[in-house]
Amino acid sequence: MGSCKEEDGNQPNCLWVDGPIIVGAGPSGLAVSACLKENGVPSVILEGSDCIASLWQQKTYDRLKLHLPKQFCELPLLGFPENFPKYPTKHQFISYMQYYAIHFSIEPKFKQVVQSAEYDVVCGVWRVRTQDCEYVSRWIIVATGENAEPFIPDIQGIEKFQGHVRHTSVYKCGSEFQDQRVLVIGCGNSGMEVSLDLCRYNATPHIVVRNTVHILPREIFGFSTFAVAMALLKWLPLWLVDKFLLMVTNFTIGNTDTLGLKRPKTGPIQLKNATGKTPVLDVGALSQIKAGKIKVAEGVREITRKGAKFVDGQEREFDSIILATGYKSNVPAWLKGCDFFTKEGMPKTPFPNGWKGDNGLYTVGFTRRGLLGTASDAVKIAKDIADQWRLNKGCKKH
Numbered sequence: 001m002g003s004c005k006e007e008d009g010n011q012p013n014c015l016w017v018d019g020p021i022i023v024g025a026g027p028s029g030l031a032v033s034a035c036l037k038e039n040g041v042p043s044v045i046l047e048g049s050d051c052i053a054s055l056w057q058q059k060t061y062d063r064l065k066l067h068l069p070k071q072f073c074e075l076p077l078l079g080f081p082e083n084f085p086k087y088p089t090k091h092q093f094i095s096y097m098q099y100y101a102i103h104f105s106i107e108p109k110f111k112q113v114v115q116s117a118e119y120d121v122v123c124g125v126w127r128v129r130t131q132d133c134e135y136v137s138r139w140i141i142v143a144t145g146e147n148a149e150p151f152i153p154d155i156q157g158i159e160k161f162q163g164h165v166r167h168t169s170v171y172k173c174g175s176e177f178q179d180q181r182v183l184v185i186g187c188g189n190s191g192m193e194v195s196l197d198l199c200r201y202n203a204t205p206h207i208v209v210r211n212t213v214h215i216l217p218r219e220i221f222g223f224s225t226f227a228v229a230m231a232l233l234k235w236l237p238l239w240l241v242d243k244f245l246l247m248v249t250n251f252t253i254g255n256t257d258t259l260g261l262k263r264p265k266t267g268p269i270q271l272k273n274a275t276g277k278t279p280v281l282d283v284g285a286l287s288q289i290k291a292g293k294i295k296v297a298e299g300v301r302e303i304t305r306k307g308a309k310f311v312d313g314q315e316r317e318f319d320s321i322i323l324a325t326g327y328k329s330n331v332p333a334w335l336k337g338c339d340f341f342t343k344e345g346m347p348k349t350p351f352p353n354g355w356k357g358d359n360g361l362y363t364v365g366f367t368r369r370g371l372l373g374t375a376s377d378a379v380k381i382a383k384d385i386a387d388q389w390r391l392n393k394g395c396k397k398h
Contacts (some may be wrong), residue, residue, distance in 0.1 A: 005050030013133055019043040020378050021128050022363070023053045023117065025108040027366030028374045029143035030097060031075045034104040036381030038091035041389045043141075045108035046130060052108060053097045055147060055327075056090065057168040059139055063197055064090040065123060067189060069224045073371040075100055076378055084225075118336040119359050120157045126360060127253065137358050139385055142335065143375075146276070146346070147327035155185070157303040164320040165187035171322060174201040180319035182206070183308055187213050187261070189278065196296045206295040206316065212264040214279035215269065215286060216245060217252050225281065229269060242267025244315055248350040253282065260296035273351075276368035329366070355380055 006078045019036060022029045025047035036043045051057050065087045066073050070080045073093070078100055084092055098128045106113050112130040117140055120127050126140040150169040158165060168190045174197040187209045195205040215224050225245065229263075232241045245268055256263060264271055268279040299311040307317035329345025340357040347354035351380060355377040362381045367373025 002291075004113040009155075015135050017044045017135055017137040019137070019389070020141050021046065021117075021126060021135050021137045022141045022143050023114050024143035024145065024148075024365075025049075025110075025127070026096060026143065026145055026365070027053060027057060027075060027371060028139075028145050028378070029090075029108070030104075030106055031108065031114065031374055032141055032143060032362075032381050033106050034078070035076050035378045036385065037104055039107075039382050039389075041382070041386050044137075044384050045106065045143075046112040046114055046128065046135065046258045047108040047110050047248075048113040049099060050100055050110050053094060056094050056097070059150075060090050061168065061171050061190075061194065061197065062090070062173045063193065064291040065283075066093060067283075068219070068226050068370065069268035072230075073225060073377065075371070076375045078103055098129065114334050116334050116336050119338065119361070124359075139362065140360060141362045141364060141381060142331060142366075143364050144330060144366065146329055146352075147233055148345075149328060150323075151326050151328040152323060153185075153302065153325050155303055158321070160305050161307075161321060162305050163318060163325070166320075167325070174198040174203060177203045178202065179322055181317065183297075183300075183316075183321045184208065184324055185321065186324030186326065187280070188294055188324065188326060189280050190326070191197035192280050194289060194322055194324055196283070196285040199288050199293050204293075204295070206297050206318070207289075208297045208300055209261060210299045212262045214268040215253070215256050215261055215277050215282055216249050216261055216268060218281040218283055220248050220252065233269075238269055239267065240274075242269050244246065245269070253286055256286070260298065261289075272368070301324045352376070 012064065018040040022033055022043050022045040025045045027044050029054060033043050033045055070084055070088055071088050074080055080088065080096055112132065115129050115131065117126060125136050125138055128135045128140060150167045150298040154165060171194060177198055178201040180203045182198055182203050182205045184191050184205050186208045187207050191207055195207050198205040219225060220228055227242055229245060232244065270280065271277055285294060289296060297310055300308050301311050302309045307315065309315045331341050331345035332343060340361060345365055347366050354363060354366055356362055364377045364381055365374050367377060
């Protein structure tokens with residue numbers, strides 16, 4: 001890495017990077033950096049926060065565990081320790097990523113918030129600007145992923161509410177909501193788990209279910225539901241696997257429609273592949289709904305000073321509101337002059353070909369298939385860049 005020019009005080013404000021610039025030091029950035037290193041290609045990771053995997057370290061609740069068995073969540077080239085449980089905890093996963101970075105000598109440049117990245121057509125390079133410096137390279141790898149920042153929906157009247165409003169990105173534990181009436185907006189995995197956590201502290205959560213939702217048992221007869229589905233997909237068409245999953249689900253947990261949790265007409269795997277909407281893998285919330293400890297609300301029409309008005313005409317008072325509304329990509333805010341991404345910040349090219357764009361642009365962590373998709377894309381990207389790297393080095397020798 002060399003400097004282009006220098007400011008007063010001999011601080012370079014422009015740095016040439018021999019290998020690719022990777023934006024983001026989450027699992028995606030670490031995975032592709034390790035794969036590049038394995039192929040003999042250096043890289044520089046730019047990370048806006050002060051640590052690796054900042055989403056996991058700073059924006060997740062305490063009781064979080066991986067929803068899938070660990071073999072589906074490993075990063076390339078280095079698996080989980082054998083003594084880790086089937087579903088590692090948040091802290092175990094963080095320790096695994098920290099060890100991963102040490103093992104591959106990955107040292108991101110922290111507190112480097114990427115303000116803009118743009119392809120210089122004249123010079124044939126990417127110019128990536130942070131508050132401190134401009135980094136220049138032939139390649140850029142967007143590794144900020146689908147979940148870069150909290151998604152805060154526009155809810156009518158929420159500014160009037162006199163209680164506490166917070167997103168799950170700042171929720172840690174239900175103890176601070178003890179004995180409260182809590183409105184949880186969003187019924188994905190986070191909304192369900194937060195509601196379950198609140199029950200343990202004698203809170204009364206009301207979970208808002210605006211749309212249809214697939215709820216599946218995390219395990220079927222002792223086997224991971226996801227693992228069973230992946231195994232069956234090797235032999236059976238997707239529609240048949242979906243049909244099997246729903247048949248077994250109805251047998252094990254019953255018809256969720258009766259609880260106000262209506263299923264989509266599209267099967268769970270087909271829906272996930274088409275829209276990225278993940279089915280809820282139940283870890284206990286459903287039994288609390290059946291017991292009446294978690295209330296299900298159809299939808300919020302308006303937030304009031306003391307609570308909420310619902311679409312069915314009812315009005316209830318609440319002490320707090322938790323937004324379990326998920327995350328979104330932040331790519332459109334900083335990647336300039338590029339039409340590879342949609343306005344929502346997702347690659348326009350569908351999986352499995354969304355990992356490569358034009359002019360040395362790559363993306364990892366945007367497959368809507370979790371860490372399994374991340375690992376697959378990281379390997380492809382590293383091989384593709386390594387082929388160019390070796391060709392370029394060979395040309396220089398001659």
